[in-house]
Amino acid sequence: MASDQTRTAILAAAERLYADRGFGDVTLRDIVAEANVNLAAVNYHFGSKDELIAELFVTRSIQLNRERLRLLQAAEEAGDGRASIDAILRALVGPTLRGCLGPENQRSTAARFMIRVSIESVPPIRRIRNREIDHLRKFITAMRRSLPGHSDVELYWGLHFALAMAQQTVRDSERLTKLSEGKCDVDDVEGIIERVVSVAAMALTTGDAASKTPARMLARDAR
Amino acid sequence: MASDQTRTAILAAAERLYADRGFGDVTLRDIVAEANVNLAAVNYHFGSKDELIAELFVTRSIQLNRERLRLLQAAEEAGDGRASIDAILRALVGPTLRGCLGPENQRSTAARFMIRVSIESVPPIRRIRNREIDHLRKFITAMRRSLPGHSDVELYWGLHFALAMAQQTVRDSERLTKLSEGKCDVDDVEGIIERVVSVAAMALTTGDAASKTPARMLARDAR
DNA sequence: TTGCATTTCAAACATTTGTATGAAACTATC
């Protein structure tokens, strides 16, 4: 009822500003100026600045998780209840990478906002992050079905590393570009997804789960 | 000359507080209280709060880089100028992981500070981070010698992924522990190092550099 | 229209924060 206009204007302005300038640099006054609303409107509609940030993040997280689960479900259905490990990992890291990488001028505000989130975490967001675990467990379950012989520990590490590579690529794409002098094309999103999936899947499927790590630890010279 | 006492007391107190409570929550007044010095001492000795943070980070970064290069050099000497890829990667990620993981009560303040840095990056630190690239290039050079047949692009990605896995493990060790209900032992530092090195080395050495990615991209079904 | 609830607005509030100041205390040199 009434006009959500102000509410949505604030949300849009805040996301835009946070995406562009980071959390540390954006004040309520910046936001209300961008949204053309009164300063008190934020507190009236959201209660506090932190709750505004939290709502932004929750909205985008839900979208991300929904997309991940959609891909996961599709992969499991395509494989009669047992998806390939590649497909599972692709469902896990694909949405993040697709959302946050690609040609800069084509990135949505939402994507740029999520990049910010991954770079400079801020208290209200950190609090919410912890709820992510239940979501990840669904992927562990699928992985268990996909790789029945593997120990859970290996699955956890595999998922962790897959997310690590995806996250860090989003977070530090600039450094990678500089380091490689542009030779690593961070705009080739699908290529990056395949790269991450490939490495993570290799980590999960090479060698058998129990013997891999100890064997290496004994075999290699300490330095 | 004169007493560096105040200076060092401030540095120590600041590092301790930042390590424990993060950058966002620690004010100059907290620091000077912890250090038992006057409020004005920080500006007198360091110029500004940002310069204090920068000095802390630079000091620890130099230590980290020195340690990395020491290990790299030792590995290259041991291999007559050509270190194994494992040894190179171990020199790259070992110091970070050794410094930042392990039983919590045994972690040094320096280590806990560096964990903070990796979690909540703050402007003065971000500015310095960009100088890290020259340091990483030394590892690329060593990798080039170690894996002569590989394209530079593959080396960059391998290094990037190795750092990604190490960094994210430091940053999100808590989540991994929760997700795995303790089954992934994040206190087993040497085991983690071998795990990261193993996966990164595998990514670098499996398949030949040029054909790997395209082959996968064509072979796999989109979902 | 009248009356009631919702929403907007300008202004003020209350803190918190990093930084600056100028005098006092201290140190070392001659």
Added chain:
DNA sequence: GATAGTTTCATACAAATGTTTGAAATGCAA
């Protein structure tokens, strides 16, 4: 032991920030 340079200290400053307030405006139902 006087003097010059360094360091410490209490205090003040100035600016920024999230939040609150109470009145005005607006929307809506009877």
